Amino acid sequence: MSRRIAVPLPRAYLLLNHGPTVLVSSAHGERRNVMAAAWNMALDFDPPKVAVVIDKSTLTRELVEASGEFVLNVPSRKIAALTLAVGSESGRGIDKIAKVGAGTTAAGVVKAPLIDDCLAWLECRVIPEPHIQKTYDLFLGEVVAAWADPEVFSNGRWHxxxxxxxxxxxxxxxxxxxxGEPFQV
Structure with missing residues (x-):
C-alpha cells in the first residue's frame, strides 16, 4: 500500500478537480470488483460529493447498487496498464482484482477496498438518485473519507x-x- 494521509473532507474535491481517470472499487458480501472510469468529477465541497458514470451492464454497478458504497481511486502512470486492463474486461465470473495483481487495503469507512499504488482515494456512499442512475448511469456519492499519498499531495496541492x-x-x-507540469499565474 502506498502511504496515505487524511485529506480534510471539504478539500476532497482537490483530488479530482484536474480530471484524472479513476478506478472505481466496489464490494458486497464476498464479491469485490474494480473498473476504470474516465467520466467522473467533483461535485460539491461541504459535504463533499462526486459523480461517476457506471454502466448498467457492469458487475461494479451491481455491487455499488447492492452496497450503497464505492471508492474512487486515482491511479498513477505506474499502473496505467492495470488501469487499462480493469477497464477492458468484465469482473463477472472472475476476481478481476486478483487477476490483474492489484494489491488492496481495507478502507477506513466503507467496505470497498482501496487499490494500492494509487495517488489518492475517496471513500463514498451513494446518494440515491434513481432517475439519473437509470437514465444516465450517473451515480452521485458523498465522500465520507479521503486520503492521499503525501509524496504527491500535501497542503492541498499536487506535486x-x-x-x-x-x-x-x-x-x-x-x-x-x-x-503535466503545474504552473501558477
Missing part, C-alpha cells in the same frame, strides 16, 4: 516527484495522457 507518479487521463484505444 508530482517523477513521471511514474503522475495521475493519468484516458483518451481512447489504450492512449493516455499523464498530468
Amino acid at each position: 508530482f516527484p517523477d513521471g511514474e507518479r503522475r495521475s493519468i487521463h484516458y483518451l481512447a484505444g489504450g492512449s493516455f495522457f499523464a498530468t
